[in-house]
Amino acid sequence: MDLLHVIILAIIQGLTEFLPVSSSAHLLLVPVVTSWQDQGLAFDVALHIGSLSAVVIYFRHEIARMWWAWIQSLRTRQVDEDGKLAWAVLLATIPVAVAGLLFNDFISSTLRSPLIVAAGLIGFGIVLGIADWRHRGNRSEYQMSRWDVLCIALAQALALIPGTSRSGITITAALFLGLSREAAARFSFLLSIPVIALAGGYETLGLVQADTEVDWLALVVGAVLSGLSAYLCIHYFLAFIRKIGMQPFVVYRILLGLLLIWFFW
Known part of the structure; x- marks a missing residue:
C-alpha cells in the first residue's frame, strides 16, 4: 500500500466510525473513484485499534469511574449511576454480538x-432526521431505564445491515427515547468500545489463521491516523450537535445514498 492510500483510508475509518454516516458506504465508494485494491485484513485490524484507542482515551475518566463502579457492584450488589451505565453498555452489546x-x-x-447500502443510508437517515426534529428530550445517559437500554441494544443490532451506521442507529433510538443529543452521542460512543473490540478480535482471529505478509509501516501509520481523526471527530461532533443538531448529517446521508444509486444502478 502506498502512503496516500493509507492516509485516506485511515482518515475515512476514523471519521465514519463515529459520525452517523455509515463507514461501509464510504468504503464502497473508494474503489469506484480510485484504482486501489482491497486493503486487507491486517490493515482493517490496525484501523480498528486506532479507533478503539481514540474513544478509550477520550472517555478515559468516565471509563475509569464506570469500571470501578462495576467492580463494586459485583462485590456489594449495590449499583450507583456509573455502575448502572457500565452495566447498560455491557448488556446493550449482547444483541449485536449474537446477531453478528x-x-x-x-x-x-x-x-x-x-x-x-444506499437504501440504508437514505431510509435510516430520514428516521434520524425525524428523531432529532420531533422526539429529542433532555435526559442524560445516566437517566436511562432498562427499557431504554433494551431498545437501544436492539437498534444497535440493526447496524449489521450495511448503510445503517452503528452510531446513527443508536443515536436515533436514544433520541426517540428522550435523551438529549449530547447524551445520545456519548452513550453511542461508549457502546462502540465493546463493539469495536469484538470486531477487532474477530478480524484478528482471521488474521492469525491466514498466512499473509504484513506491511508494518502501513499498519502503524494507519492506526495512528485513524486514532487521531477519530479523537478529533468525537470532540468536534459533540460540540457540533449541541449547536446545530443532526440535520446536516441527514442531508449528507441522503446525498451519499443517491450518489451510490447513480454509480451502481
Whole structure:
C-alpha cells in the first residue's frame, strides 16, 4: 500500500466510525473513484485499534469511574449511576454480538449490495432526521431505564445491515427515547468500545489463521491516523450537535445514498 492510500483510508475509518454516516458506504465508494485494491485484513485490524484507542482515551475518566463502579457492584450488589451505565453498555452489546455471530456470513454474502447500502443510508437517515426534529428530550445517559437500554441494544443490532451506521442507529433510538443529543452521542460512543473490540478480535482471529505478509509501516501509520481523526471527530461532533443538531448529517446521508444509486444502478 502506498502512503496516500493509507492516509485516506485511515482518515475515512476514523471519521465514519463515529459520525452517523455509515463507514461501509464510504468504503464502497473508494474503489469506484480510485484504482486501489482491497486493503486487507491486517490493515482493517490496525484501523480498528486506532479507533478503539481514540474513544478509550477520550472517555478515559468516565471509563475509569464506570469500571470501578462495576467492580463494586459485583462485590456489594449495590449499583450507583456509573455502575448502572457500565452495566447498560455491557448488556446493550449482547444483541449485536449474537446477531453478528448468527448472521455475519449471510450479511457478508447477501446484503453488501451497493443499492442496499444506499437504501440504508437514505431510509435510516430520514428516521434520524425525524428523531432529532420531533422526539429529542433532555435526559442524560445516566437517566436511562432498562427499557431504554433494551431498545437501544436492539437498534444497535440493526447496524449489521450495511448503510445503517452503528452510531446513527443508536443515536436515533436514544433520541426517540428522550435523551438529549449530547447524551445520545456519548452513550453511542461508549457502546462502540465493546463493539469495536469484538470486531477487532474477530478480524484478528482471521488474521492469525491466514498466512499473509504484513506491511508494518502501513499498519502503524494507519492506526495512528485513524486514532487521531477519530479523537478529533468525537470532540468536534459533540460540540457540533449541541449547536446545530443532526440535520446536516441527514442531508449528507441522503446525498451519499443517491450518489451510490447513480454509480451502481
